[in-house]
Amino acid sequence: MLSCKEITRLCASEDIRQATFARRVEVRLHLLMCRHCRRYVRELSAIGVAARRAFAKRSTHTDTPSPLEQRLIADIRRMDSRDKRS
Amino acid sequence: MKERADWTTGIRNRDSTTLEAVVHHCLPGLLRATRAAGLKDDHAEDAVQSAVLVFVRRAEEFDGRAQASTWLHGILARTIQEQRRSISKDEHREDIDDVMESRFDMNGSWVRPPRGPAEHLILGELKDAIDTCLDGLPDRQRQAFALREVEGFDTEEVCKILAVSANNLGVLLYRARNRLRECLEKKGMEGSSDALV
Numbered sequence: 631m632l633s634c635k636e637i638t639r640l641c642a643s644e645d646i647r648q649a650t651f652a653r654r655v656e657v658r659l660h661l662l663m664c665r666h667c668r669r670y671v672r673e674l675s676a677i678g679v680a681a682r683r684a685f686a687k688r689s690t691h692t693d694t695p696s697p698l699e700q701r702l703i704a705d706i707r708r709m710d711s712r713d714k715r716s
Numbered sequence: 717m718k719e720r721a722d723w724t725t726g727i728r729n730r731d732s733t734t735l736e737a738v739v740h741h742c743l744p745g746l747l748r749a750t751r752a753a754g755l756k757d758d759h760a761e762d763a764v765q766s767a768v769l770v771f772v773r774r775a776e777e778f779d780g781r782a783q784a785s786t787w788l789h790g791i792l793a794r795t796i797q798e799q800r801r802s803i804s805k806d807e808h809r810e811d812i813d814d815v816m817e818s819r820f821d822m823n824g825s826w827v828r829p830p831r832g833p834a835e836h837l838i839l840g841e842l843k844d845a846i847d848t849c850l851d852g853l854p855d856r857q858r859q860a861f862a863l864r865e866v867e868g869f870d871t872e873e874v875c876k877i878l879a880v881s882a883n884n885l886g887v888l889l890y891r892a893r894n895r896l897r898e899c900l901e902k903k904g905m906e907g908s909s910d911a912l913v
Contacts (some may be wrong), residue, residue, distance in 0.1 A: 632903045635823025638816070642893045643886035644871060666829035670897075676835040677896050678865040680846045683839070685866045695740070698747075698761050702739050702768050709772055710732040 632660055637667045642674060726782035735772055742785050745867055746792055752862035753796050754851065755837060763799050767792035789869070789877045793859060800855050812895045832897055833904030842903060849899035857892035860885060 632640075632653075637660055640646040646657060661668050695703065726734025744768065752762040770791050778787060813891070819828045833842055850858060863874045877887050 634826050635816075635820040635824035637895075639890060643890035645886050647871065648882070655853075666826045669832070670830040672835060673830055673832040673838070673897055673900075674893050676838040677846070677893065677900065680838050680843050681752065681850070681861070681865050681896075682868075684843060684846050685748050687860075696743070699740065699743055699763065702765060703736050705765075705769060706732050706735050706739070706772055707771070710730065 632656055634660075634664060634667050637661070637664070638670055685716050723784055724778065727778045727784060728774050728780075730772065730775045735775065736891060738788075739768060740831070742788050745785065746788060748790060749867050750792065750796060750863055750864040752850070752851075753800075753859045754855070755796060755799060759799060763792065763795045765782070767795045783873075786869075786873050786876055787865065789867075789873075790879070793863075793877050793879075796859065797855060812891050812898070815898055816894055830897070830901070831905070832901040842900060844898060845903045845910050846896070849896050851894055851912060852899055853892055857888050857895070860888035861892035861896070862887060 637657060640649065640653075640657060644656075646654060661671060723734055723738060725731075727738065727854075732764050743764070746764045747760060750763050755763055767788065778784065779782075819826060819841075823829045832838070838846075850861075853861065860874060860878060863869050863877055864871065869877065871882065871885060875882055878885070878888075880888070
C-alpha cells in the first residue's frame with residue numbers, strides 16, 4: 631500500500647509517468663479513497679492552470695512584429711550581409 | 717505547436733528568411749518562458765535577444781535532432797541562469813523538504829492535510845498571489861516549473877533544455893510545486909476566514 635506521502639511524491643515529481651501500470655492503478659485507487667490526497671492533487675493542478683493563465687495574457691502573436699522582433703530581424707540581416715561580404 | 721521539417725537545412729545554412737521565420741515562431745514562447753522564469757521587462761527582452769543571437773551565430777551546429785524551439789530554449793535557459801545570478805538577491809528560504817516531512821506521520825499519512833484555497837480562489841481572487849509565490853522559488857525550480865507548466869514542454873524536452881536527468885527534474889518539480897502550494901495555502905489563510913477551509 632502506498633502512503634499519502636508517497637502519493638504526493640509520485641504526483642508532484644511526475645514520477646508517476648514512468649511507473650508501472652499496477653502502480654498507476656494503485657495511485658488512482660488511493661486517490662479515490664483519500665480526500666486529503668485528492669485535494670492535494672487538485673490544488674497542484676489549479677496552480678499549474680493559474681500560472682499558465684498569469685503568463686498567457688502577457689504574450690500573444692500580433693500582426694505587426696514587436697519592437698524586439700524587429701531588432702532581432704535587423705540583427706539577423708546584419709549578420710547575414712556580413713557573411714556574404716566575407 | 718508544430719515546426720516545419722524543412723527548417724533544419726535553412727537553419728544550418730543560416731538562411732535569413734528561415735531564421736526570421738524561426739524567430740517569429742518561437743518569440744512569444746521564449747518571452748513567456750523568460751518572464752515565467754522571473755525576469756522582468758527589459759531584463760526579459762535582453763535575455764531573449766542575446767539567446768537568439770547565440771542561436772544565429774551557432775546555427776551551423778544545429779543537427780535537427782531536437783526541435784529548433786527546444787534548442788533555443790536550451791540556450792535561453794543558460795542565459796536566464798546567468799542573468800538571474802547577476803541580479804538576484806540573497807533570500808532566506810525554508811527548506812521545503814522539511815516542510816513536507818512535517819506534514820506526515822511515521823506511516824506517511826497526513827498529520828497536517830492540505831488546507832489550500834479552493835480551486836476557484838486560486839484561479840480567481842488569488843491569481844496575483846501566484847506571481848509573488850513564484851518569486852519565492854529558487855531559480856532552477858522556477859525554470860523547471862515555467863517550462864513544464866507555462867510553456868507545456870513534455871518532461872523529456874525540459875530535461876534537454878535544462879540539461880538535467882529525469883530524476884533531477886522530478887526533484888525540481890516536486891520542490892517547486894510544493895513550495896507554491898505551501899505559499900498559496902498561507903496566502904489563502906491570511907486572506908480570510910473559514911470560507912477558504
